[in-house]
Amino acid sequence: MSEIKSVLRYVFTLLVIMPTMIFALGTAGNDLNFDGIDDVAVVADHALLDSLAKQYTIEAWVNLSAFTTAPRIIDRANVFSLYLDATGGNHFEFFSYKNPAVILKSNALTTAGWHHVAVRRIKQGANYTTTFFVDGLPSGSSSTSADLVLLAGNTPVTLGNTLMTGMVLARPWKGQLDEIRLWKIGRSDAEIAANRGIPLTGGEAGLLALYELNEGSGQAFADKSVNHLNGTMGTNPLTVDVNDPNWNPSLATVGLNLTAPNSGVLTIGAPLAISWVADPALTAVNILFSVDGGVSWMYVVYGTANDGSYSTYVPGYPTAHALFRVADPTNVSRFDDSDAILTLSGVGSWQKTVTKEAEDAVISKPMHINWDGHAFDCTFIYTSHDLEGIAEITVTIPADGLYSLWGRSRSKGSTRNSYFVSVDGGNEYVWDTEKRDLWIWDKISHRGLTGVAGVSAEIDPLLFTLTAGTHKIKFRGREHYTRLDRIRLTNDLTAGYWDEPATWVELVNPPDGEDGGVVVRGTDYLITWKSRNISNEVTIEFSKDDRVFTSPILIARGTDNDGSYLWHVPDESVDDAFIRVSDGDGGGCPMDQNWDAFTIINPSPQITVLTPNGGEKWQVNTSHEISWSSKNFSNAVDVALSVDNGKNWTTIATNKPSIGAFTWLVPNLPSDVCLIK
Template sequence: IQSIKVIFPNNGEVFTAGEQVVIKWESTGIENVRIDYTVNNGLLEEDWFELVSSTPSDGEYETGFSVPSNLYRIRIKDVLDGTPMDACDGIFKVLQQPTIIVTAPNGGENLVSGNKTNVTWVSTYIDSVKLEYTTNNGASWVEIAVSTPSDGLYEWSVPAVSSSLCKLKISDTKDNTPSDLSDDNFKISQNQPRVAVTSPNGGEKWEAGSSQNITWTSDAVQAVKIEYSVDNGVNWTTLITSTPSTGFYNWNPISKISSTNCKIRITDVANLYSDLSDGVFSITPEAYVKILSPNGAENWLSGNLNEIRWSSVGVADVNIDYSINNGASWTTIASSTPSDGSYSWTVADENTEQARIKISDASDGVPSDTSDANFSIYKDKILRLVFPNGGEKIYLDTNIVWTSVNIAKVGLKYSLDNGYSWKQLVDSMSSTGSLRWKIPTTDTSSLVRILVYDISDLAINDMNDSYFFLNTDIPVFNVRIDNPKVSESSPERIISWESSPQIKLVKLEYSMNNGKNWVLIEDNYLSAKGSNKFIWKYPSNIDVNKIIVKVSDKGSNFYKTATPKQ
């Protein structure tokens, strides 16, 4: 006759999640069994889950239950046909695994003998705990409390010992498991708490923007607040509200407010103990070097005596170097010369458009500065026409622009026939690099050339690379204002004009005072080649018969005006 009977667990047992449990049963006439479990009393078939599909029916099977529940049951049945079968007579429990975590003191604290401090922890599924401490990093332990409720808080009167190797241990009173220790050592001292600033403590000179170490000593202080004053302690600015009292704090960057009346104040975070610098120290202006000349776009002649200029603060001596390849390499001009803002340099025997100057503190190279952009060093005279240089269409007065090196005076001419004949613009003028050209309205050509030349050496000259256009193809012309023939009182007028191909957008304006002031009608209005028109719904408060209308290109360089057609 086949039979199965569950022996253990059978009713009322209590286990811990993860704990190994040996299931026991008795059977006859059965080779292999299947074991199922339920976590909710197994009232429905779907509440049962397979623990093992087949195991020899030898009366024992070791397993563990990971899901906490108060309604566990097991059942055991023949693998072949599910009968016979037996289940627990009652339910058993699987409890959550208990835990303890020490939160304070957990390492780094400075406790004082005789003071009271809170021991804190978090725990689960533990009724009471034992508290112990060590002064030798765990070699031996001293009881604080044999048993106290595991409510996470215990007020401890710190013992009369001195050690920096202290730790706390909290354990379950049942069997000392689980337990937890402070993550790191804390300190117990018989001295009263104190803080003493050691640096800056008076007389130091710290540069604004630099990095410096604030240092102090302390006893029985866990964390401190650090402040500074620039007015000898009248007002204070917080550097950090709380930092561990390690005796060291890097102030970076130092305040850029320079002062000779600075102090540091360090206070424990409980605001009970503090100290400040014995004397005042100074925050000096941030050191800098700034190149003024050459700083980009200059043209310096090789062999000339030119002045390198700079400004600086907090720098006694400087090194001066130059580069001819945009800073790829450097050549020394002067080493450790006084930082007085000026140095006369006989310009190097070079020919480059990629020259730069670098000036740096002679002591350590910091601070330093380099020319913002390249400048040029030339061995010979240079003259180059920049504008107009070919292809431009010029209608109004314009600036002729050129660059020159080692040239004192220039002359300028222009040609309307691509250089076949010339008209004199200027016989002689200083080579300032620019001349305002008042263009005669009678000069019209599509083959215009400009010639600029050194009056002391006519062979040194330059001309635009190709011809440009002068007073040809006027952009805006034939502006009219017409009545649209609705009625004389109609608030509309038609503004019409003709424009050349290069005009894409126009601006329309009107004036009530003969052109002294202009009021915008329309901006960025599309204008096509040839005839264009715009229907203007003018304001009712103006006399349209007494206004002037202006049509101009987008840049207001070219325009025509008109009065209403009567």
């Protein structure tokens, strides 16, 4: 078993940031290996041991390699004994010397290897109930016998054997013992199950003694609890003797212990078997690697089953400073690293890259294909509705490896920048694209639970273990109008991409915008564009209510590629209007169009007062003409007077034509701030 025992710090990098050790962690924990003949470990008698009485919990991790006669796990002569019995199948037994004939039995074990065993006595109502637990679950029948209370004693506690008079060293354990825990309380079912694989601090309430057995050498082993009931090896605590068990690297599933890879030189692209042992209460673990000695980390896989092994390929990142890590997905402070720095070595032309156009995908609506002058082949895909539309791209991988997936995307606004991504029908990830209205290559990442859209991702980059052959990559619409141009898979994890089309044209005006724009019908409007490496002429087209230009209306063919064209807007209203600029005679790439539709609207109605026009001095009770004109307006008008500079108005004529005049008798309301409207 292993446990984190060093100070954590946080380091900023461009990779996935995890709490990291100042020095590489990864030395496995240890256990005691008993020879099955005469080995023993001893905890001297102490008055505190008598606190194991009416209520108690006794726990151990055990791995029996060969059977002997009733081999002892934990024993206190004349007080209690926990052991394994083969009668009727290998099962655990426990008794108190108050009445050794009352024996509590677990169910028979069905598998070999490491097991967690616990015996617990707890008061339930008026009775005390004693129960076995094997691998976190109740096992066998419980007993309410009063004979399972533990008596006070004056003998030591022994591990792996007994010092009982008449059978001294005659009940040897052959195999390994680890993580011995003695509690003076009855632990709950949930506590036993959930904490059997979690390293303790030693300060837990009710803990009498904790033997982690991690020393790895020497004649003594420590009690990590506050009671310090330390133990010694063999029958002579001062020197090595034949009764000493051996220290042994442990594979008990306590904490987290990365068992491979732990050292050496790994060839990039070669098969890599990552193995570990971990707290059995964990359903999943994360596996990561570092190329800079533990400063920063990348995920090999996130949330893989806690079954002890994961097969992948050596990452494509040449370095002499590599480490691997197994980590608890629910607690970033629980992890274990390789025991030593590794080297990842590239041999030959190991780099492999596959590029595919997004529009080559098999598409289901509302996923669509459209045009953009800065996209490769001028085309890209997008979904027109949130949470709908699928594009499935088939790729052929040339070699086994651990691959990163890149996408060239363009996003704008607060709701146009994410896809769901999955490979070969696996987990679906949330990829937040860059929130910029530019075509950008980006390693596909996963927002996860801790990421923030547009700020950070929990897994960055996503890596995929792929074998040579055909694979399917699925992009499912998450937010509408998120554009995807092409994808790239590479096993070269050092690679970066900035490539763009060698020739392009970009429509500048009319501009794109979240809500489009407006143009007035029957007016002149300046269309502008930029380009690179295209011909000296362009074609400009117009489309009404049709983004895909099914029936384009020609504005100009073969006009000079000078970046601008003055267009006389048709004298009609159009709700969704589009302009397209293309190279030469048009009809092909390079070409570009406005993405967000603009609207052609009627001119704003205007009414202009002609007389009076300001500055006139009209006498009261005299007649004068009031006249007006209008534009884009044909309804009747009313005429009003203000004698207080527009604060208050009085109607002086109604239902007049939109263009007209009438003779007005000036009222007896002297003022030098009069207005007509």
